[in-house]
Amino acid sequence: MADQLENIQGLVESVVRPLVDFEDDLSINAVEEADGSILVELRVNEEDAGKVIGRQGRVIKSIRTLARAAASSTNTHVEVELLD
Template sequence: MADLTEDLAGLTDAIVRPLIDEPDALDITAAETEDGNIMVEIRVAADDAGKVIGRQGRVIKSIRTLARAAASKSGKLVDVELID
């Protein structure tokens, strides 16, 4: 399942990197939790957090939807979080 976590991290990176002004500050980690699900954490510069969240949370919600769709065949649950 390490391939799936790497793929989800790459997918998230490909979506978030064009949205932000400081790509050097971008840090995305994906790991499998104890219960077998996958947690993807996004860290960006403080000024870019609003761009990743989007108006009324639409952008981060879309990122979550795409990550869950990418992992749907594996049967794993995916959670994407923006870390302050």
Template sequence: MAAQTEEIAGLVESVIRPLIDNPDDLVIDARETEDGSIFVEVRVNEEDAGKVIGRQGRVIKAIRTLARAAASSTNTHVDVELLD
């Protein structure tokens, strides 16, 4: 399961990194929770948060959809959160 967690984190990183102006400030922490789901925390520079969220949250919703679709083959729940 750890391999899948790393793959999901890599997917999220590969989608977010081209969107932001300060890629050195990107921090992604992915871990498996007690119930077997994957929780991905994303931290970006304060200036880049709006780009990751997008208008009306469309970009972050799309990132969540991609991550969940990638994990759907193993019926694993994925949650992606953008932290301040």
């Protein structure tokens, strides 16, 4: 499961890193929840938050869809959250 955790975290990072201007402020933390699901927490500079969210939330929805699709082969639930 740790390998999948790193894979999901790497996938999210490879999608988000090109979107942000302040790469030093980017923080991605993936943890396994008690129920076996994966929670990916994103922290970005507040000026980059709009780019990661996108218009009407389309970009963050796409990131969530990609992460869930990557984990679907092992029937693992993935949640991606953008933290303040």
